[in-house]
Amino acid sequence: METSLIILKPDAVQRGLMGRIITRFEEKGLQVVGAKLMKISPELAAQHYKDHVSKPFYPGLVKFMTSSPVMVLAIHGNGAIAVCRNLMGATFGSKAAAGTIRGDFGVSNSFNLIHGSDGPEAAARELALFFGKGEVLEFARAGDAWVYDMSSGTAE
Ligand code: IDP
Numbered sequence: 001m002e003t004s005l006i007i008l009k010p011d012a013v014q015r016g017l018m019g020r021i022i023t024r025f026e027e028k029g030l031q032v033v034g035a036k037l038m039k040i041s042p043e044l045a046a047q048h049y050k051d052h053v054s055k056p057f058y059p060g061l062v063k064f065m066t067s068s069p070v071m072v073l074a075i076h077g078n079g080a081i082a083v084c085r086n087l088m089g090a091t092f093g094s095k096a097a098a099g100t101i102r103g104d105f106g107v108s109n110s111f112n113l114i115h116g117s118d119g120p121e122a123a124a125r126e127l128a129l130f131f132g133k134g135e136v137l138e139f140a141r142a143g144d145a146w147v148y149d150m151s152s153g154t155a156e
């Protein structure tokens, strides 16, 4: 079981796509275990995107991410980090496959609607950046008995 940090970027919030994007995760069987609307500060954007600081698109990326509120989500489930990346699609909206979030809802290469952690280490780091203690919940869903095969004692 994994938890991924997802950000619905300013374009997703402004375009009224939050609900439709969250629905994709819920329909897949993943669980929303944290959610909040917030405005990202330049300092937080810099920490979050520290690996991209030398890239030519970095200044524009920070400007975009701090320009308007975002929704941050903690998404939990079996292999959630890779599952979320697959649901998101390729980085550029113009290249992302149809059926993915980026492929279906956008065509821009920089306004690409959504961020998702790219591995377990990044997920742990990013969840700690965006969520305080007690903001990511652990709770059972009644329907999980039909989302996962629990006959062996672990989720399959
Ligand atoms: P990812 O979001 O799919 O993991 P990264 O390569 O980590 O993609 O880039 C982080 C973000 O920076 C992208 O989601 C996108 O918003 C922006 N970005 C990446 N490459 C470019 C580019 O070539 N031009 C403009 N923006 C870019």
Ligand code: MG
Residues within 6 Å of the ligand: 118
């Ligand atoms: Mg990335």
